[in-house]
Amino acid sequence: MQTQTTRTFASAASAAALALFLAACGAEGGSSGSGPGSGSGSLAPDLVVAGTHWTIGAVTVDGRRSAAPDGARLAFGKDGRASGNSGCNGFGATVDVQGDTLTVSQQGITEIGCPGDRQRFEKDLVKAFDGELKGRQEGETLTLASADGRNSVELTEEPSVPLRGTIWKIDGLVSGGTASSLTPGTGGKARLVIGADGRVSGNLGCNNFGATARVEGKKLTVEGPAATTRMMCTGTQMQLETQLYEILDGPLTYRLDHRTLTLTDARGKGLTATAAPAGEPSGATGGTSETTGEPSGTTGGTSETTGGTDGQNQPSAG
Structure with missing residues (x-):
């Protein structure tokens, strides 16, 4: 009992000494102007941006705000x-x-010709997303602004998406480890959906398609050849359609990175795709395919399809 009392007194004495020491340090900090309350010598918490993906909502340059076009994003x-x-x-x-300051050094940009409104937005984005920017994060939004507040970039965090059930907009082809953008004139219609019901369906750039598929580990096996509709296609659409038709037949290795999907076959041929924004239609506009039950991509009635095992289900221009 005596030992316990002695320890209690010692603890009380130590606590008193510690309190006096901290008070003295606080007095020194107050007189020197370098304490926590003075605002100097302390940093705001670091912006947590590493490994994040964002949709660009708008850009302001010299006080003029411009809404971003579809597809504007930052990672x-x-x-x-x-x-x-x-x-x-x-x-x-x-x-x-x-801290809350993000310093940006531009490293280059591709040089695809853009329509006038997108080109103007791009110039504003390059100007606003440069140099020292103060970050302000509120929930799922992040605003990066210049010190004078005249230039800023408004961002909304993008959630990751699952392999199944997502509308994947095909935006590139892969050959031997090198990815290239789709040929201009293909219309941006090509897309696919991997369903939970064991099917893959979508559009090859002109005609709709459907096939049975299964996912095992990092493999997506399309049990083709796929059944397709038989709409008339332009030359560039037909070329893309033939390439996609050949890729989507057999075992494919898939790589899912946040909102980007890459599919490659054993030859190194493949495609890249990006998740469509929420609420965007899958690309079908009506009708029903006789063979697959998939939307035909026509504006009414039913569309003839090819399929089966007779080898005649290659996409056709007519």
Whole structure:
């Protein structure tokens, strides 16, 4: 009992000494102007942007705000780099985060010709997303603004998407490890959906298709050849359709990265696709395919399809 009392007194004495020491430190900090309450010598918490993906909502330059076009997005890697798309061209940059300040150094942009409104937005984005920017994050939104507040970029965090049930907009082809954009004139119709019901369906750039598929590990096996509708297609659409038709037949290795999907076959041929925004239609406009039950892509009635095992189900221009 005596030992316990002695320890209690010692603890009380230590606590009193510690309180006096902290009070003295606080007095020194107050007189020197460098304490926590003075605002100097302390940093705001670092912006947590590494490994995040964002939709660009709007850009303000010299006080003039412009809404972003569809497809404008920005991603921050874990290696100090950022990449994105203006809604037309892809761009890259290096970023350094110190507290609530993000310093951006532009690293280049592709040079695809853009329509006038997208080109104007792109110029504003390049100007606003550069130099020292103060970040303000509220829930799922992040605003990066210049010190004078005249330039800013408004971002909304993008959630990741699952392999199944997502509308994947096909935006590139892969050959031997190199990805390339689709040929201009293909119309942006090509897309696919991997259903939970064991089917893959979508549009090959002109005609709709459907086939049975299964997912095992990192493999997606399309049990083709796929059944397709038989609409008239332009030359560029037909070329893309033939390439996609050949890819979507047999075992494919898939890689899912947030909102991007890559499918490649054993030859190194494949496709890249990006998740469509929520609420965007799958691409079918009506009708029903006789063979697959998939939408035919026509504006009414039913569309003739090809299918079966007779080898005649290659997409046709007529």
